[in-house]
Amino acid sequence: MTEVIALETKTEMSIQNTKKILEKYPKDKRYTLAILQDIQRNYDYIPKEAIWEVSNYIESPLSEVYTIATFYKALSLKPKGKYVIKVCNGTACHIRGSDKVLDAIKSSLNIQPGETSEDGLFSIEIVNCVGACALAPVMVINDKYYGNMTKDKVHQVLDEIRRSQNE
Amino acid sequence: MSSQRQILVCCGTGCLANNSYEVYLKFKDLISNKEIQIKPIIKPTGCNGLCEKGPVVKILPDNISYFKVKAEDVEEIIEETIVKGKIIDRLLYFDTNTKNKITDHKNATFYKNQHKIAIRNIGEIDPSKIEDYIERDGYAALKKVLFTMKPEEVLEQVDKSNLRGRGGGGFPTGLKWKTCAKYNHYPKYVICNGDEGDPGAFMDRSIMEGDPNTVIEGMIICAYAIGANQGYLYIRDEYELARKNMQIAINSAREYGYLGKNILGRGLNFDLEIVRGGGAFVCGESSALMASIQGKVGEPRAKYIRSVERGLWDQPTILNNVETWANIPPIISYGPDWFKEIGIKNNFGTKVFSLVGKVKNTGLVEVPMGSSLRSLVFEIGGGVIKDKKFKAVQTGGPSGGCIPKEHLDISLDFDSLNEIGSMMGSGGVIVMDENTCMVEVARYYMEFLSEESCGKCTTCREGIKLMLDILTNITKGNGKEEDLDLLLGICDTVEKGSLCGLGQTAPNPVRTTIKFFRDEYLEHINNHKCPAGVCKNLTSYQINSEACIGCGICKKKCPVDAITGENKKLHVIHQDICITCGECYENCPTNAIEIGGGIFES
Ligand SMILES: Cc1cc2nc3c(=O)[nH]c(=O)nc-3n(C[C@H](O)[C@H](O)[C@H](O)COP(=O)(O)O)c2cc1C
Ligand code: FES
Numbered sequence: 001m002t003e004v005i006a007l008e009t010k011t012e013m014s015i016q017n018t019k020k021i022l023e024k025y026p027k028d029k030r031y032t033l034a035i036l037q038d039i040q041r042n043y044d045y046i047p048k049e050a051i052w053e054v055s056n057y058i059e060s061p062l063s064e065v066y067t068i069a070t071f072y073k074a075l076s077l078k079p080k081g082k083y084v085i086k087v088c089n090g091t092a093c094h095i096r097g098s099d100k101v102l103d104a105i106k107s108s109l110n111i112q113p114g115e116t117s118e119d120g121l122f123s124i125e126i127v128n129c130v131g132a133c134a135l136a137p138v139m140v141i142n143d144k145y146y147g148n149m150t151k152d153k154v155h156q157v158l159d160e161i162r163r164s165q166n167e
Numbered sequence: 168m169s170s171q172r173q174i175l176v177c178c179g180t181g182c183l184a185n186n187s188y189e190v191y192l193k194f195k196d197l198i199s200n201k202e203i204q205i206k207p208i209i210k211p212t213g214c215n216g217l218c219e220k221g222p223v224v225k226i227l228p229d230n231i232s233y234f235k236v237k238a239e240d241v242e243e244i245i246e247e248t249i250v251k252g253k254i255i256d257r258l259l260y261f262d263t264n265t266k267n268k269i270t271d272h273k274n275a276t277f278y279k280n281q282h283k284i285a286i287r288n289i290g291e292i293d294p295s296k297i298e299d300y301i302e303r304d305g306y307a308a309l310k311k312v313l314f315t316m317k318p319e320e321v322l323e324q325v326d327k328s329n330l331r332g333r334g335g336g337g338f339p340t341g342l343k344w345k346t347c348a349k350y351n352h353y354p355k356y357v358i359c360n361g362d363e364g365d366p367g368a369f370m371d372r373s374i375m376e377g378d379p380n381t382v383i384e385g386m387i388i389c390a391y392a393i394g395a396n397q398g399y400l401y402i403r404d405e406y407e408l409a410r411k412n413m414q415i416a417i418n419s420a421r422e423y424g425y426l427g428k429n430i431l432g433r434g435l436n437f438d439l440e441i442v443r444g445g446g447a448f449v450c451g452e453s454s455a456l457m458a459s460i461q462g463k464v465g466e467p468r469a470k471y472i473r474s475v476e477r478g479l480w481d482q483p484t485i486l487n488n489v490e491t492w493a494n495i496p497p498i499i500s501y502g503p504d505w506f507k508e509i510g511i512k513n514n515f516g517t518k519v520f521s522l523v524g525k526v527k528n529t530g531l532v533e534v535p536m537g538s539s540l541r542s543l544v545f546e547i548g549g550g551v552i553k554d555k556k557f558k559a560v561q562t563g564g565p566s567g568g569c570i571p572k573e574h575l576d577i578s579l580d581f582d583s584l585n586e587i588g589s590m591m592g593s594g595g596v597i598v599m600d601e602n603t604c605m606v607e608v609a610r611y612y613m614e615f616l617s618e619e620s621c622g623k624c625t626t627c628r629e630g631i632k633l634m635l636d637i638l639t640n641i642t643k644g645n646g647k648e649e650d651l652d653l654l655l656g657i658c659d660t661v662e663k664g665s666l667c668g669l670g671q672t673a674p675n676p677v678r679t680t681i682k683f684f685r686d687e688y689l690e691h692i693n694n695h696k697c698p699a700g701v702c703k704n705l706t707s708y709q710i711n712s713e714a715c716i717g718c719g720i721c722k723k724k725c726p727v728d729a730i731t732g733e734n735k736k737l738h739v740i741h742q743d744i745c746i747t748c749g750e751c752y753e754n755c756p757t758n759a760i761e762i763g764g765g766i767f768e769s
Contacts, residue, residue, distance in 0.1 A: 030460070031462060034442070068464055071445070071447065072404075072445030072446055072464075074404040074445050075446075090367055091561065091564075092523035092529075094611055095608070096524065127405075128366045128615060129364075131405060131406065133367050133368070133595075134218035134369075134521070134523055135181055135184055135219070136523060145180060145183065147181065147185065
């Protein structure tokens with residue numbers, strides 16, 4: 001029962017917040033992507049209700065907003081973990097062993113890329129080049145860059161995050 | 168120049184990843200609490216290029232550069248170098264070519280052979296201070312243009328310089344501007360392509376983060392030349408710091424009267440807006456990028472009518488790459504003749520390359536066009552990591568090809584790279600060694616492109632997927648010799664049937680690897696062996712009995728206990744347990760581990 005209530009309040013909250021985001025922008029189709037990105041930043045994903053609201057606000061068919069929400073990789077329709085681990089698989093990282101970094105993360109968290117751990121703490125994503133190629137292989141956790149990654153460093157970083165959670 | 172000391176702390180993305188911001192804060196903190204007669208100025212700068220050895224700290228006017236500086240080193244630097252003027256040996260740059268320690272980084276082989284135009288200010292200025300840019304002749308070109316030149320003269324100068332677009336295709340910038348200027352159809356737009364999608368390239372990021380004003384200045388000059396009042400900077404989703412620094416620069420430029428209404432009192436109205444990219448590779452393509460700015464999905468369109476005539480919102484539009492923009496102010500300031508003294512015929516000026524992969528000195532370098540690939544990799548780059556065998560260089564991102572060692576002397580310019588079946592692209596140079604599998608590299612690019620194809624053209628959507636399937640099969644040991652011809656056939660179809668550059672150039676990685684590394688394909692297909700030891704199904708490891716000294720490192724490193732052997736005696740790998748992870752191969756001190764072919768239970 002508590003879970004249901006929690007979900008409901010989250011939805012209500014989302015309606016208010018989305019409104020606030022929408023108000024910042026003129027009612028113009030041009031801003032669809034920018035609005036969705038703000039929503040994404042706010043919730044870490046695009047809730048279903050938000051797509052409705054954006055569509056109403058900019059007077060664009062629902063299908064069009066949905067197309068944009070699914071076309072751009074920066075947007076996600078699924079909720080993500082508190083810590084989003086982006087493993088770079090750009091060419092520079094790929095040939096310097098990004099697969100080993102990914103394996104270490106997968107085995108430590110027991111989830112696959114695109115999934116979120118059961119405690120909601122971590123998700124893994126594979127991305128193509130984060131622009132720090134000189135330090136390959138690279139991973140990024142919530143905008144912090146980690147260069148020259150090794151298996152051991154992965155475990156160190158993840159352990160640190162887990163520890164900070166328990167404190 | 169003031170005689171006041173300056174401490175420049177590199178805060179480019181690479182150095183930030185190595186905690187350079189902590190170093191910066193520590194300097195600020197310690198210096199402010201210390202009694203020094205003349206306090207040094209401490210500045211965060213953009214990327215110095217040699218990211219591998221970051222964080223980089225430079226002390227001026229002494230010209231002392233320290234590398235791999237940690238927050239713990241800061242106190243010592245202040246006590247020894249700032250107070251006593253002594254150099255700390257430990258933090259100096261070690262030149263792998265000359266085997267010397269170097270005090271002033273400018274004398275290092277990595278920097279000495281460079282010629283900086285586009286990245287001239289990066290690492291020297293605080294990007295958030297427009298005053299720093301102005302002190303180094305920033306906005307002088309704009310003043311020259313607004314006060315002494317007619318728009319036609321600007322067009323003429325850019326055209327005469329023969330500057331070619333640095334975004335990949337190498338289209339003549341002057342011609343583009345001149346064509347756009349001819350249309351009397353207003354409003355017109357100016358766009359900066361900061362989407363930088365090629366994996367392995369990060370020069371545009373570095374410029375936007377480290378010297379945002381040069382891009383802005385270039386765009387204002389273009390606006391004046393073609394008659395535009397509004398511009399957009401389309402910046403990649405991942406580049407948060409670039410957007411931040413660019414926004415700061417736009418705001419300062421407005422305050423100084425370089426942007427906005429009646430710029431410098433000369434009647435020009437022009438302003439800029441940042442658009443955040445959505446994280447789609449194809450949006451780097453010009454027409455897709457414009458669609459994206461308009462709030463649509465980023466799908467390219469057929470270009471019967473070019474965007475100089477009808478681009479953004481169907482209005483005449485100039486789109487140039489970040490690095491192209493950064494070249495405009497110096498060309499205007501010093502003139503086309505100066506520019507044409509650098510580089511080679513039809514390819515004047517310089518190009519910024521991101522030197523990455525299996526090379527010792529990874530980072531950003533700017534060299535004259537026409538420099539040889541060999542000098543880039545072996546002089547500036549210092550050669551291959553661990554002195555392994557050089558195999559190939561990949562240029563041009565997913566649109567480019569792989570260049571083998573027989574062609575190491577190739578001149579780095581648009582035309583030579585096209586001729587060999589590769590491309591300049593945005594300037595990524597990815598060095599590959601004996602442990603990089605060329606079949607897997609081709610497979611990698613097809614995977615990349617199949618994910619990034621927008622799906623509009625059937626040949627691109629299905630053809631790339633088909634190539635990916637075939638290549639994956641080969642890497643798994645299920646390839647057939649006929650596959651090579653099949654692949655080349657699909658290459659032709661995809662090239663001819665696709666609308667935009669993504670599909671048209673997608674065959675390049677496949678074609679060049681088949682052309683230059685056919686033997687490696689055949690090893691996979693006929694002998695079930697991946698000579699690089701990358702394709703797991705086609706790899707096994709054995710220990711060479713003569714080279715093994717029985718040190719036991721491999722045994723310790725093996726994650727599945729597949730290696731046995733006594734101290735100082737020959738060790739053995741048990742193939743039934745081995746998962747071919749390669750840990751033993753990477754760590755053996757005497758290179759006693761050999762790569763063999765895949766082991767199949769027949
Ligand atoms: C699939 C694809 C991706 C591209 N990505 C980029 C990019 O990330 N950055 C860029 O400057 N140009 C990119 N381009 C090239 C642009 O279409 C355009 O030619 C270029 O930005 C023009 O600027 P320039 O003349 O200054 O080079 C891409 C082209 C294609 C076909
Ligand atoms: S390839 Fe990984 S950061 Fe560029």
